[in-house]
Amino acid sequence: MKRTIIGAAAAFALAASAPCAHAQSFINVLTGGTSGVYYPLGVAIGKIYGDKIPNVKTQVQATKASVENLILLQQGRGEIAFTLGDSLKAAWEGDEEAGFKTKLDKLRTIGAIYPNYIQIVATAESGIKTLADLKGKSLSVGAPKSGTELNSRAILSAAGMTYKDLGKVEYLPFAESVDLMKNRQLGATLQSAGLGVASLKDLSSSSAINVVAVPKETVDKIGPPFISTMIPANTYTGQDKDVPTAAVVNYLVTSSAVSDDLAYQMTKLVYESLPELANAHAAGKEIKLETAATGSPVPLHPGAIRYYKEKGLIK
Numbered sequence: 001m002k003r004t005i006i007g008a009a010a011a012f013a014l015a016a017s018a019p020c021a022h023a024q025s026f027i028n029v030l031t032g033g034t035s036g037v038y039y040p041l042g043v044a045i046g047k048i049y050g051d052k053i054p055n056v057k058t059q060v061q062a063t064k065a066s067v068e069n070l071i072l073l074q075q076g077r078g079e080i081a082f083t084l085g086d087s088l089k090a091a092w093e094g095d096e097e098a099g100f101k102t103k104l105d106k107l108r109t110i111g112a113i114y115p116n117y118i119q120i121v122a123t124a125e126s127g128i129k130t131l132a133d134l135k136g137k138s139l140s141v142g143a144p145k146s147g148t149e150l151n152s153r154a155i156l157s158a159a160g161m162t163y164k165d166l167g168k169v170e171y172l173p174f175a176e177s178v179d180l181m182k183n184r185q186l187g188a189t190l191q192s193a194g195l196g197v198a199s200l201k202d203l204s205s206s207s208a209i210n211v212v213a214v215p216k217e218t219v220d221k222i223g224p225p226f227i228s229t230m231i232p233a234n235t236y237t238g239q240d241k242d243v244p245t246a247a248v249v250n251y252l253v254t255s256s257a258v259s260d261d262l263a264y265q266m267t268k269l270v271y272e273s274l275p276e277l278a279n280a281h282a283a284g285k286e287i288k289l290e291t292a293a294t295g296s297p298v299p300l301h302p303g304a305i306r307y308y309k310e311k312g313l314i315k
Contacts, residue, residue, distance in 0.1 A: 025056045025262055030072055030081035032065035033143075035175035035202075037194035037283045038082040041113075044280035045080070048273045053265050064173070066147030067091075067099045073255045074104040080258075080266055084116055084147035084192065085225040085249045086154070089297035099145035108301035110252040110267050111292035111308075114283045116192045117231055118151055118246040121200055124208035126187035131159040131212060138168035140177035140189040148192040155190070155214060155246065158221040174199035182207060192248070194283025195235050204236035211236065211243045219246040225295070254301050263303025271307075289313070 029046045032038035039062055046058040061078070063069055069081035070091040083091075087098065094103035122128035128137055134156075141163070142148025149171065156162060163169045170177065170186060178199045180186035191197055203209060216228040229247040233240055252270060254263055270277070271292055277284030293300065293308040300308070308314040 025053070027053075027056055027058045027079045027262075027266070028077065029058065029060045030063050030069040030078040031060060032063060032069075032082060033173040033175065034062050035173070035178075035197075035199045036065070036191075037114075037197055037281055038065060040281045041277055041284060042082065044273075044277055044284070045270060048269050048276060049266065052269055053262075064143045064146050067145050067150070070104055070107060070253065071100070073253060074106050076106075076255065076257055078255075079262070080110060080252055080254050082113075083251055083253050084151070085251060085295070085297065087147040087150060088251055088253060089225065090150070092298045098150055106255045106257060107298045108254050108256050108258075108263070108304075109296040109298045110254050110263065110301060110304050111271065112295055113250045113252055113270075113292075114194050114286035115227070115229065115247040115249050116147075116151075117195055117229065118155055118190065118192055118214055118248075119197065119200060119231060120155075120188060120190045120212035120214065120245075121203065121236070122188035122210045122212055123181050123184075124210055125184070126210075128188050128212060129210050131155075131161070131214065131218070133212075134188065135161065135165045136167045137187040138170065138185075139166050140170040140172045140180070140186055142171065142190065142192065143173050144171045148190065151192040151246075151248065152190045154222050154226070155218070158218045159214075178203045188212065194250075194281065194286070195231065196282040200236055204238055209236065209238055211239050213243050214245040216244060222246065225249060225297075249295060251296055251298075253298065256301070258301065258303070260301070260303040260306065263301040264306050265303075267301075267304040267307045271311075 031042035046060040066083040066087035090098035091104040141152035177189040219228040
């Protein structure tokens with residue numbers, strides 16, 4: 001009997017010590033709306049992590065994108081998230097106007113990914129061809145306090161306008177904005193996303209559109225992290241010319257609560273799986289290892305630093 005009890009106790013002690021070696025990690029990937037770019041890329045990243053990191057379980061969560069993602073990271077409700085660079089800067093500084101009541105001090109950067117293009121698209125029927133034409137017209141500016149909505153405010157302000165100059169403001173995600181445009185209930189939408197966003201492809205394939213230019217001089221008034229760029233011709237059906245606009249770099253971000261080893265693996269697998277990300281969405285083709293460690297307004301996670309040192313990107 002004693003031997004049985006001692007044997008059982010020993011087995012229990014061994015089992016109690018085992019989780020260190022076999023504990024299952026959990027990675028919640030925070031993305032954006034399902035019709036945007038963050039979501040398909042997030043699904044691809046979730047699959048890569050699930051397939052290649054031992055003893056890990058992944059989940060991909062659709063969210064309102066940048067601002068919500070950063071708040072969830074700070075609260076410990078996610079392990080990796082997509083965000084716009086200007087939202088990340090505002091979170092680190094605790095910009096209340098941007099939706100951050102306090103400085104989000106637990107944020108740590110994994111790396112820079114692709115640029116978000118500010119894409120203002122109007123129905124041809126609306127007559128909106130320039131930023132000035134938006135006065136008195138209806139515009140969807142993105143979900144409230146989302147990264148897209150922050151971009152909308154910045155662009156309109158640089159063009160000498162506020163929401164009060166618009167005829168009607170809708171605070172809607174991408175797909176819902178396009179649905180209203182198809183039903184002639186909305187004139188234009190501003191969508192901050194990678195090129196070839198599904199919602200705008202859908203709209204342009206069923207309706208005549210105008211892609212509204214954001215001139216370089218307007219972008220220059222905003223300054224960093226906004227840069228002047230082009231939406232190439234034929235990105236959308238009926239868009240036969242390059243259109244000047246603004247862009248903001250996106251980042252993958254984690255939290256200081258994530259271990260160095262896990263952050264290292266998450267970083268390594270993103271930048272060594274770029275073909276898979278390019279297959280998930282065209283924006284994935286614009287992710288470059290060479291620029292991954294640059295430009296973030298938030299410190300890199302020590303696990304990410306370890307990977308970039310291995311690749312010679314950081315001395």
